[in-house]
Amino acid sequence: MLDGNLLGAVQVAMEDFFPKQSKDTPCWGRPEAYRYRVIRQDDVFFILIHEAPNACSNAFICVDTGARYAVSLDGRILRRSVGAEPEAPPAPPGIDSGVLEGVALDGGAP
Secondary structure, three states, rough: OOHHHHHHHHHHHHHHOOOOOOOOHHHHHHHHHEEEEEEEOOOEEEEEEEEEEOOOHOOOOOOOOOEEEEEOOOOOOOEEEOOOOOOOOOOOOOOOOOOOOOOOOOOOOO
C-alpha cells in the first residue's frame, strides 16, 4: 500500500539523485527512465533506484548508475550509496588475516 510517508521518502531520494530537469535533459537523466523499489523497516525506508531496461528506446546501456538510500520517516537521508560506491570503507592497512604467531598448524599435537 502506498502512503504519504512512502511517497515522501521516494521524493527525497529522487530529488537527491537526479539533477535539476530541463527540456534538454537526456532520457537517462529523467526519473521515468528508472525503477524504484522500497522496503520499510520500522521508521526507515530503504529505496533502490535502478535503470529500467526498456527505457530510452533500448539506448540506455549503463553500468552501476543506480543508487541506494535509507530515508527516515521524517524525510532525512540517513545513508546514500550511488553507482559503484563500496558498501563499507576499506579496512585499515594494519589489519591482517588474523594468523596467530607461534601456534602450530597441526594444533600442537606431537
